[in-house]
Amino acid sequence: MKLPPFEVHRPSSLYDASRLLRDLGGDGVPINGGTELLLAMKLGLAQYDHLVDLKRVPELRGVRPISTSVSIGAGMTHRELEGSPVIAEAVGEMPRMLAEVANVRVRSVGTIGGNLCFADPHSDPATFLSAVEATLVLGDGSTSRRVPVDQFFLGAYETVLEHGELLVEVTVPAVPVGTGIAHMRMKVHERPAVTVAAKVTLERDTIVRARLVVGSVCGAPVLPQAIDKLIGASRGTWSERVREVAAASAAAVAPVADAEGSSRYKQALVEVFVRRALDAALANASGFTR
Amino acid sequence: MTQLLEHPAKSSTAVGLDVDRVDARDKLAGRAEYTGDLHPPSMLYGAVLRSQFAHAEIESIDTSGAEATDGVIAVLTGDDLTDLDPYYGHALRDRPIIAIDKVRFVGEPIAVVAAKSQTIADAALSAIDVSYRVLPNAATLDRALAPGAPLVHEGPVRPGLAHGLGKLPEREGNICYRYGFSFGDVDAAFARAAVVVDDEYVFPAVYQYSMETHTTIAHHRGREITVWSSCQHPFLVRQEISELFEVPLDDVRVIVPYLGGGFGSKSYTKMEPLTVAISRKAGLPVRIMNRVDESMVTTRRHNMKCRMRTAASAEGQLLGRVVEMWLDTGAYADNGPRVTATAGDAAPGPYRWEAVDVKAQCVYTNTSPAGSYRAFGATHLQWIGESQVDEVARRLGLDRVEIRRANLLARGGQVRPGAKGLDADLVGDVDKVAAALDWSSPRPLHRGVGLAVGLLAAGAHPVSMATVRLGADGGVSVLVGTTELGQGARTVMGQIAAEVLGLPPSRVVVRGTDTSYTPYDRSTGASRSTTVAGKAVEEAAAQVLEELIETAEATLGVARDELVVSEGRISGGGAAMTYEELIERRFGLKGGELIGHGHVGPRGGSGGFADGPVFWEVCVGGAEVEVDPETGIVTVLSVSTVADVGKAINPLLVRRQDEGAVMQGLGNALFEEMRFSDDGLLLNDTLLDYRIPSFEDLPASMSCTIVENEDGPGPFGAKGCGEGALAALPAAIVNALADAGVQMTELPLTPERVWEKIHSQHEIPKNDSKEERYQ
Numbered sequence A: 001m002k003l004p005p006f007e008v009h010r011p012s013s014l015y016d017a018s019r020l021l022r023d024l025g026g027d028g029v030p031i032n033g034g035t036e037l038l039l040a041m042k043l044g045l046a047q048y049d050h051l052v053d054l055k056r057v058p059e060l061r062g063v064r065p066i067s068t069s070v071s072i073g074a075g076m077t078h079r080e081l082e083g084s085p086v087i088a089e090a091v092g093e094m095p096r097m098l099a100e101v102a103n104v105r106v107r108s109v110g111t112i113g114g115n116l117c118f119a120d121p122h123s124d125p126a127t128f129l130s131a132v133e134a135t136l137v138l139g140d141g142s143t144s145r146r147v148p149v150d151q152f153f154l155g156a157y158e159t160v161l162e163h164g165e166l167l168v169e170v171t172v173p174a175v176p177v178g179t180g181i182a183h184m185r186m187k188v189h190e191r192p193a194v195t196v197a198a199k200v201t202l203e204r205d206t207i208v209r210a211r212l213v214v215g216s217v218c219g220a221p222v223l224p225q226a227i228d229k230l231i232g233a234s235r236g237t238w239s240e241r242v243r244e245v246a247a248a249s250a251a252a253v254a255p256v257a258d259a260e261g262s263s264r265y266k267q268a269l270v271e272v273f274v275r276r277a278l279d280a281a282l283a284n285a286s287g288f289t290r
Numbered sequence B: 001m002t003q004l005l006e007h008p009a010k011s012s013t014a015v016g017l018d019v020d021r022v023d024a025r026d027k028l029a030g031r032a033e034y035t036g037d038l039h040p041p042s043m044l045y046g047a048v049l050r051s052q053f054a055h056a057e058i059e060s061i062d063t064s065g066a067e068a069t070d071g072v073i074a075v076l077t078g079d080d081l082t083d084l085d086p087y088y089g090h091a092l093r094d095r096p097i098i099a100i101d102k103v104r105f106v107g108e109p110i111a112v113v114a115a116k117s118q119t120i121a122d123a124a125l126s127a128i129d130v131s132y133r134v135l136p137n138a139a140t141l142d143r144a145l146a147p148g149a150p151l152v153h154e155g156p157v158r159p160g161l162a163h164g165l166g167k168l169p170e171r172e173g174n175i176c177y178r179y180g181f182s183f184g185d186v187d188a189a190f191a192r193a194a195v196v197v198d199d200e201y202v203f204p205a206v207y208q209y210s211m212e213t214h215t216t217i218a219h220h221r222g223r224e225i226t227v228w229s230s231c232q233h234p235f236l237v238r239q240e241i242s243e244l245f246e247v248p249l250d251d252v253r254v255i256v257p258y259l260g261g262g263f264g265s266k267s268y269t270k271m272e273p274l275t276v277a278i279s280r281k282a283g284l285p286v287r288i289m290n291r292v293d294e295s296m297v298t299t300r301r302h303n304m305k306c307r308m309r310t311a312a313s314a315e316g317q318l319l320g321r322v323v324e325m326w327l328d329t330g331a332y333a334d335n336g337p338r339v340t341a342t343a344g345d346a347a348p349g350p351y352r353w354e355a356v357d358v359k360a361q362c363v364y365t366n367t368s369p370a371g372s373y374r375a376f377g378a379t380h381l382q383w384i385g386e387s388q389v390d391e392v393a394r395r396l397g398l399d400r401v402e403i404r405r406a407n408l409l410a411r412g413g414q415v416r417p418g419a420k421g422l423d424a425d426l427v428g429d430v431d432k433v434a435a436a437l438d439w440s441s442p443r444p445l446h447r448g449v450g451l452a453v454g455l456l457a458a459g460a461h462p463v464s465m466a467t468v469r470l471g472a473d474g475g476v477s478v479l480v481g482t483t484e485l486g487q488g489a490r491t492v493m494g495q496i497a498a499e500v501l502g503l504p505p506s507r508v509v510v511r512g513t514d515t516s517y518t519p520y521d522r523s524t525g526a527s528r529s530t531t532v533a534g535k536a537v538e539e540a541a542a543q544v545l546e547e548l549i550e551t552a553e554a555t556l557g558v559a560r561d562e563l564v565v566s567e568g569r570i571s572g573g574g575a576a577m578t579y580e581e582l583i584e585r586r587f588g589l590k591g592g593e594l595i596g597h598g599h600v601g602p603r604g605g606s607g608g609f610a611d612g613p614v615f616w617e618v619c620v621g622g623a624e625v626e627v628d629p630e631t632g633i634v635t636v637l638s639v640s641t642v643a644d645v646g647k648a649i650n651p652l653l654v655r656r657q658d659e660g661a662v663m664q665g666l667g668n669a670l671f672e673e674m675r676f677s678d679d680g681l682l683l684n685d686t687l688l689d690y691r692i693p694s695f696e697d698l699p700a701s702m703s704c705t706i707v708e709n710e711d712g713p714g715p716f717g718a719k720g721c722g723e724g725a726l727a728a729l730p731a732a733i734v735n736a737l738a739d740a741g742v743q744m745t746e747l748p749l750t751p752e753r754v755w756e757k758i759h760s761q762h763e764i765p766k767n768d769s770k771e772e773r774y775q
């Protein structure tokens, strides 16, 4: 419950940060807001002698529109992104999702990159960004690679990041007209017990694309297959199909029981929130087609 | 004298006004001093090694590694206390200062290291080797009560020095205290009943969660002991330290700076004996400052199981009630016996019964000790009793306010045999809550409204002294042992003195307690301070005024009934003198001071203190809730409380008290629950998984109505406040949820628990089925 002693390093470029981490090996770890890492160290769940602070790495900062998407620096805090007009313009649901993360104290220092890289199973951004098909740029200052968010997580607290590799930016496609997005979540304690995000695209009142992500109940976000049942549904039939998808999605996930709830309860919540998220996404999509 | 105490036609200078808190500026600016801010010369830092087992024999402790660590000055274990009788406990003297031969809960102190820095002390703990022989444990109520259960304590019962519970019965198994009473013919009442509600209920263990953890600095100097501590009851701490360490009362000095909240967690004796013991060994002052997880195993609220039956006639007359309850006091009694008795007193509820039978048991288990927490006993029982009253009304098709109006005790009515009669207008209070909730307006599906009324035996033991000093510059200082723990005690005590002396409150200073100089006060708790200690302050201030008047009579040559006291001066016969001038006249120099003493006791002071309790605190409140049947989430939309305070010395502070109690009531009702593993390990000892209410949880609407019937035994007809709303809120919320269709019998109302209740027996209610109920 007490923070053990450590040394802090403050590199000023992505390249330096990566090199420092490679040199330090297992004794070093990146830190941004520290809301996850320092807590884990206080609880004795993690121990490092060297913390490499990313706050002065310019490559991790900023929000930029790039043709049909937005590029978000991994070192941006939830609070900074919540108020970004660029994001609000391109992905209207995202600021609302971010505003529900944690509390204002955590959001003021906690970063989007820290959230994703920690890979806590209970995550709003991980669920949301998977649904909107965001891509992550991972790099070390000399090379970089792009990974879709839903391939970033290997399981609880595990990602594809290599040692010394950093999450540099998150690229989020802008939401086109005719596409609706919704993010639903519920919490019992601090972190969400269940998160569901949906994205649907309508053409002439028919669902042509649909994507569904169930988060926070398993080790990593899950993409239920059952969502395919929605394709081809039209305004008259989709409400019933949504219910079928919700029931099938709930049946397909095997939630992990923890302090947020039993497996049985979470399964029921998945059904409820899948239905609500799809209903809301469809309402949003319809709003645009009108 | 008596005439002055009645305050003839004098406009108010302080009492009844929304005076700002005198401590607010210092606290906001970070200037206010708490125990953790103090640093006596050569102070060492203590760290506590705690048991990992709920029940085990200690085979050996090897401290040599810790002792050899650089910077470690002393290491304390049970072996250091063989020259003392090292057991304490104000109710039952059952607790060793530090584990001796045996541990009884996870977290029990086994060794203390005192070192030159906190880092050294913490690190040295890992150099202590303990070898245990693990014993079968009784870490749950059911296991502790089972036949052949492992015994938490085996020796004979020893009464503590302040139990106040009459003759203590012998222990039976793990039951450490029994309380009960009955009157009337229960069988006859139940035989006559048209409706009997009968159910079993579970109340969880809850942590008081004050912002400041328990913090104590002690210096055992041989003949004298000085203790700085975050304690609510400095004089009781002094007494226990004096007995334990065999040092005369007067040579134990307890100093109390500001407290960062208490809520009962700092009542009686907590970390003080351990800190004094390590200082005795080290020969230097030592500080022990708990972490939150350590404070969580230092004290908590009792978890409880209860069975209650309520009988009523077909017309809705409440006939009889039978209650049996088991309160889990953990490994040591702490205030458990008193909590048990208060829970017993709260069990019937404030109704005119023909027959009542209450049995309350206080049970030892191998978990952390449980003690006081704001509105103890009443919070445990009110939601149960009131939900049965609602259920009677529902089954008989009666309005839930009407059934209360018809059955509530009237002023003077018998609450419990042998106790003071009712001193409040409960029907009036209930009507005010109902009106604030817009009781009879129709509500949409999944919404419900509920209210609850109860009584809490308040005031504890009414013994308080106070001294008021009027200095040569006309400034006043009040010496009173009430602990300022955020409730605004210093502000209110200052207002009382100011009012009596006709001065603005800004002329009065109230400081923290130093038992060497501050006169005795039994305790800060049980909503007693304004009523009991405030009465002593009023009397002390009146004595000072009396001396001023005598001086004025002599100086101005005017008879006392022609003198007028106002704005810091006394006038008569065309002349006026300030208090400064009167003091100068009296002593013949610009110096000296006038000193007044006040005291309150069961027999002395005002007659209002003769029968217990000092007063019945009214616990009344209401809530409107909405439930989402698909998720089980309960949202509290609005709450309303009535603070029946006799006279609001400071209406602003009364409201703040009710608001704070409402928030804690929301926590107790909806979120808070200490979860122990089967082996007695506390599983949720951080705020990440022990959920307390935050500002996000504030109901959209909160209203507090202040009732001033001037019917309290305190100064100006005041009686205490600040606990009632906490007892009432969980009850009101449970009743509102039942009105929305979900009758719960276990707290807290977590979404999953509510969802389970809904889905265990029924389908999700359809739109027309407000009648459908999840029993």
Ligand SMILES: Cc1cc2nc3c(=O)[nH]c(=O)nc-3n(C[C@H](O)[C@H](O)[C@H](O)COP(=O)(O)OP(=O)(O)OC[C@H]3O[C@@H](n4cnc5c(N)ncnc54)[C@H](O)[C@@H]3O)c2cc1C
Residues within 6 Å of the ligand: A029, A030, A031, A032, A033, A034, A035, A036, A037, A038, A039, A054, A060, A074, A075, A100, A101, A102, A103, A106, A109, A110, A111, A112, A113, A114, A115, A116, A117, A118, A122, A123, A124, A125, A126, A161, A165, A166, A167, A168, A187, A190, A191, A192
């Ligand atoms: C009280 C509380 C409530 C919370 N509630 C929610 C909630 O409701 N919903 C939700 O989704 N989340 C919640 N969280 C999680 C919160 O979003 C994260 O704590 C925060 O975003 C992490 O960011 P950080 O910068 O503080 O991470 P840090 O603690 O600095 O880092 C976290 C981890 O990521 C690594 N890391 C950080 N940045 C990078 C990078 N650029 N590249 C590679 N590795 C990196 C670090 O090495 C570390 O292992 C909550 C957290 C707390 C403490």
